[in-house]
Amino acid sequence: MEAVLKNLESTAEFIAVSQTEYVKRWDESTVERAFQWSDYCEHIYKKFNTNPTIRTAIENRLRQTNEHLRKTFTEHRDLTFLDLGRCRDVLLVSLLKNPACPCSVLKVILGSFKPNDGCGDSPVSTSFSDLLGFISCKSAGEVLRATNGSRRETAGLCVESLAKGSILREHIEKLLSHKGNESLVGSLLDSLFQPGSENSASDIIAGVLLSCEDLPAHDVTRNLIFSWLQANPNSILNTCQALPVLTLTELAQQSEGFWLAYMGILKTWAWALSYDVTVGEWVASEGSGVPFTTLTEHFRSLLSSGHSLETLRELRELKEGDGGFEEKGLSVWGDVLSELSTGQKLPDAANILWSE
Template structure:
């Protein structure tokens, strides 16, 4: 068993090095050997994870090695025993995130695992490698692509394709236990390499709206929203830059997104100030959105599905009552938002019924 401990220790050392600038010296042969060692660790997990005695010994080996590597490598993240089941996933994501990874290695991985001439004989893990490399390639394309804002309430085809690609990868990762960190790492990579917040906003929207063919409810969508809450600048950008109709569609698809979106709308509304002379609600100079934009956003939500409409109207009524329950315009932003949103919605519905 001593050989197993040494091999596992060596694999952790290799994974630690893959996070550093020294990966710039790696070539195709080095990566192949690294993937083989990662696969070896997965085999060890599969073979011994139900053997309590050997598992306990392996966990001690990992603790000791992790402690040593934390001292040696700044920013090193511990590898728990459960993560050894997905060593190749971790290695690939680490290489994809590391700016020091040579382009020649990335291109070789793409050619070997993605451009397989239609070969369907690869195993599941190699398929995962292919999809990870595909994400890297897609992100390079996204770095130069600019998605249009002139398609109200819908996504461009390019954003749909890239969003679906990301969604499939996330669904695959989350079909394994304890893979939340890996999924978040993938989202971090997309954020860093997709050409700015506007592009990422459309890709994330595409991922949320992509059809989920894997059972498990809203696991992927919920993780995406939890991740967005940890990246508030991106969440704010989505709520500000995406078309109102598209945001309503996202709110209908994902309850967690709906709640996050409503929180941001309430935050923006709370910063509006009333100009008595102009008799208008003015947005602050340091950001936020206009009163007209807020009305447009709320109106789109009220025109959505029954559940979205009910939640939105409840928020408007609750905020109006909490702010004094005024019926006179100009005293409370919530009174004015409530009346304008319902008024504009009613007028819009009347106009639609006449056409």
């Protein structure tokens, strides 16, 4: 039994390191060994989950190990007995969320979590451009296929996030290939948005969705993630706060529901603004909303997208509901529309609506 506890302790240490900058030192063999230990932990969980005596012994050792690791790593996340049952997921999320995770490690987990899709198992170079080529060959859609070594971002999102999203997408697809695993996927997504890591989580979620962009509208993975986002107000708020405007526009074009939720957040930000007559500008109270210029940037991008008509119609209705004022400073919606009318290029149908 002591050998089992020692092995669990080693796995907890691996996962703790995966959350730190020391992961930069990992090579292929280290990553593979970490996932092997994760598989071992899942086996131990299944074997002893219903044995109260052994479970208590394991929980006590994990508690001691966590106390030790918290002293060594200030941002350590405790590994619990329940985590052992999904230890592979815990390790995967830790690596994906860690900005220090090198491309060589991404390459290994990309290969570990992707099913065999007939592209073969040719050796993969550790160069960044070859990593992107590997992602393209394996499963990524048009967005990833369009990237290369000289193009560092797509739709406002860096290629590292697209790569991580592609990895997570394939893992989710594997989970969803078995009925009843939807709740597991929800738990996996929940674990991404732990306090303090919302920005990196949003990048990864966007990477998943952008890698699904070439798939049919009824794609199960994409629709599940969009539904999960819309059912979690804090997560979608963090996503809108963290992602570039161009990325949010791309996501809004993929999902009507996301566009509606995104518009709801933009409205909340607008209503948080108040007009300061001393400076002649709309300003946000400290800690809430976004500056007026940022708000108009979001709307300007949407007006150049597939939702231009709906966005413009919504803005005009909001202006009319606010009194329809043209004078500056009386209605945030009137001033947003006034700002957008300057140099805004719109599709023909939207131009007709604008001129009415």
